[in-house]
Structures are given as C-alpha cells and as structure tokens.
Amino acid sequence: MQASPNPCPTACAAPMGAVLPALRGRVQQGAVLAPFTWFRVGGPAEWLVRPADAEDLVTLLAGLPQGMALTVLGAASNLIIRDGGLRGCVVRLGGGFGKVVVEADGVVAGAAALDATVAEHAAAAGLAGLEFLSGIPGSIGGAVAMNAGAYGREVKDTLDWAEVATANGVVRVAAGEFAFRYRHATLPARGVVVRARFHAAPGEAAAIAARMAEIRAAREATQPVRARTGGSTFKNPEGQKAWALIDAAGCRGLQRGGAQVSEKHCNFLLNTGGASAAELEALGEDVRARVLAHSGVVLEWEIKRLGEAR
Numbered sequence: 001m002q003a004s005p006n007p008c009p010t011a012c013a014a015p016m017g018a019v020l021p022a023l024r025g026r027v028q029q030g031a032v033l034a035p036f037t038w039f040r041v042g043g044p045a046e047w048l049v050r051p052a053d054a055e056d057l058v059t060l061l062a063g064l065p066q067g068m069a070l071t072v073l074g075a076a077s078n079l080i081i082r083d084g085g086l087r088g089c090v091v092r093l094g095g096g097f098g099k100v101v102v103e104a105d106g107v108v109a110g111a112a113a114l115d116a117t118v119a120e121h122a123a124a125a126g127l128a129g130l131e132f133l134s135g136i137p138g139s140i141g142g143a144v145a146m147n148a149g150a151y152g153r154e155v156k157d158t159l160d161w162a163e164v165a166t167a168n169g170v171v172r173v174a175a176g177e178f179a180f181r182y183r184h185a186t187l188p189a190r191g192v193v194v195r196a197r198f199h200a201a202p203g204e205a206a207a208i209a210a211r212m213a214e215i216r217a218a219r220e221a222t223q224p225v226r227a228r229t230g231g232s233t234f235k236n237p238e239g240q241k242a243w244a245l246i247d248a249a250g251c252r253g254l255q256r257g258g259a260q261v262s263e264k265h266c267n268f269l270l271n272t273g274g275a276s277a278a279e280l281e282a283l284g285e286d287v288r289a290r291v292l293a294h295s296g297v298v299l300e301w302e303i304k305r306l307g308e309a310r
Contacts, residue, residue: 020089021063025052033081036073036092038137039269040228041277042081043307045071045090053096054163054170054194061190062167064089071306072192074142075114078231083277084308093141097194102127106160106199111141111192115148118198123212128203129158135215137231141193147180151215155198156180162196164188183235183302224262228271233284234299242299243267246287249294256283269303281305 020027031048034040051057064070069088073079097112102125109118119134135150136143144162147155159175166188178185187193219225234242243266246252252266258275261283262268269280288299 019065019068020047020049021059023049023051023056023060025056025094026050031090033073033085033090037076037079037081037230038228039080039230039271039275039277039280041083041271041275041280043083043085043277043310045086047089049089049091050094051091054165057091057093057165057192057194058167058169060089060091061165061192064167064190070190072141072145074111074139074145075137077137078142078146078303080230080277080280080303080305082281082305082307083310086307091192093139093192093194097141105201106197108195108197109140111139111144111194111196113140114138115140115143119212122198122200123205123208126202126205126208127200128208129200130198131208131211131215134212135219137225140196144178144193144196145185145187146183147178147185148183151218154180155185158198158200160197160199163194164191165194166191170194222265224264224268224270227262227268228273228275229262229268230280230303232267232302233269234267234288235302237297237299240297241267245291245295245297245299249287249290251287251290254283254286254290256286259283261287277307278309 028048030044033045034042049060051060071086071090073090073092093112097110099110100113100118100121101108102121107118107122115133115136115138119130122130132151132153136148143155161172161174163170163172164187236242246266251261253263254261257279258272259279260270260272262270291297291299
C-alpha cells in the first residue's frame with residue numbers, strides 16, 4: 001500500500017499527537033493486520049504507520065517514545081502475528097518505497113519492491129545473478145534484514161549496500177557491515193532498510209529466462225504456493241532437511257483446528273480457511289515435539305512469531 005503524501009488530520013489528531021510525532025504519512029490506531037500477512041491471521045496493531053517517504057520515516061524513528069516497541073512489516077510472507085496483535089508502532093512501507101532502477105552492473109531497489117519484481121527487472125536488462133530472488137516470496141527490505149536465500153544463493157552473495165533509516169537520518173551500510181549469517185543480518189539499532197543495491201553481471205537473456213522459469217516450476221511443483229502459508233516453517237538442521245524429519249515423524253497432513261501441515265511440502269503450515277494464529281503456532285509446536293520424540297532433533301522456527309496471545 002502506498003503511504004499518503006499528504007497530512008492525515010483524522011488519523012493524526014490529538015490522541016495520536018500524544019504518542020507519535022506528527023507525520024505526513026498515514027497513521028491508524030487499532031488497524032487490522034491479518035489482511036497484510038500471507039497466513040491471513042493476527043490481531044491489530046496498536047499503531048500502524050505508513051510513512052510518506054524516507055524523511056517521514058526518520059521523523060517517526062526520531063520521535064518514537066522511549067520504550068515503545070517497533071515492528072517493521074514487509075510482505076509478511078514468513079510471519080505469524082499472534083491473535084492479540086502487536087503493541088507499539090508497526091511500520092509498513094508503501095509504494096513510494098518500491099522504485100527499482102537498473103544500472104549497468106546491478107539493480108537499486110526500494111525496500112517495498114518485491115523480490116520477484118527485482119529479479120524480473122534484472123532479467124529484462126540482461127543481467128544475471130539475481131534469478132534466485134524470483135524464488136523468494138517477500139520484499140527487498142525483509143530480504144536484506146533476514147539475509148533471505150533460495151536455490152543456492154543468499155542476499156549476502158549479491159548485496160553491495162543498503163540504506164537504513166535511523167533516528168539520526170538515513171545511513172548507507174556496506175554489505176560487509178551487516179554481519180550476515182543464516183537468515184540473519186545485524187542492522188543499526190531500530191533501523192529500517194529503505195533501499196538496497198545488488199550487483200549483477202551481463203548474461204545471456206535466454207539463459208537468465210530459463211533459470212527463472214526453472215525456479216518458478218520448481219516452486220509450483222514442490223510448494224503450496226497458492227495456499228495461505230508462510231513459507232518454510234523450520235530451519236534445516238545442519239546436514240539434514242526439516243521436511244524429511246517432519247515426514248518421518250508422521251506429521252504430513254497433521255491438523256489442529258483450521259491449521260494443517262501441507263501434504264505437498266511438510267515444512268509448510270497452511271491456514272485451510274479458518275485457522276487462528278494460536279492454532280498455527282500450536283500445530284508447529286506439535287510438529288516440533290513429534291520430531292524430537294522420533295529423531296531427537298530439535299527443530300528451530302524459521303517463521304517469525306510476533307505479538308501477544310489473545
């Protein structure tokens with residue numbers, strides 16, 4: 001969603017003024033968050049802010065009350081928001097943060113740009129090396145913040161730099177300063193990624209297109225891409241595959257209320273239509289317990305679980 005470029009007198013009236021700084025973007029109290037998440041579950045945000053631009057975001061970060069929780073939502077493709085919702089300030093970057101610019105040897109993309117969109121821009125320009133992004137169902141800001149990866153590559157392999165909004169302004173952080181590791185990056189305190197540059201190299205258009213088609217076909221064949229899901233639920237233990245451990249423990253198709261372990265790929269949880277966040281999380285814990293009992297392996301959550309129970 002694109003943040004409004006104009007002041008919002010109804011949303012930014014006196015009740016908000018006592019809590020958050022005056023902003024040009026859209027501010028809502030008690031906003032429903034479930035429609036933003038791929039699982040379509042979760043309670044409301046105490047405050048949902050969609051900044052107008054990077055300057056507006058810096059104003060927000062500089063004026064946040066000390067101790068107020070800050071949560072940044074990207075595409076929310078790997079997230080369970082609990083049924084009680086999120087306290088404090090939830091930031092969602094809109095279309096103004098989605099610009100993609102292709103350069104001779106890379107791509108500069110706003111944090112709200114979808115990973116697949118960046119891959120498509122690179123492919124259209126005959127640039128190779130970013131095809132893996134077409135297999136990641138998220139946005140660029142989240143991809144940098146969690147060192148997203150798929151099909152043999154990770155963000156750390158292609159990132160040159162990212163610009164991060166902080167309370168003191170927007171700073172450019174070189175790739176090496178993020179201390180990347182598996183699904184993790186270290187950002188400045190209360191920092192929000194707003195833009196990033198990825199290097200790429202000229203390649204053969206046919207080969208690039210073929211690789212992206214291969215990735216799309218692999219996802220379609222092996223993952224429940226059209227379901228209400230959150231991507232890979234658990235991290236792969238070293239030297240093992242989470243899905244194989246889950247399958248061996250007899251969890252394929254396991255259900256709890258409206259939540260189900262996918263029969264197509266059993267490291268995916270599904271909302272079959274009426275699941276609550278509590279049911280999804282409890283089902284994940286059921287899977288962890290069964291895997292531990294069967295193989296002695298402790299699965300670690302890869303999906304982030306945020307907020308309060310209802």
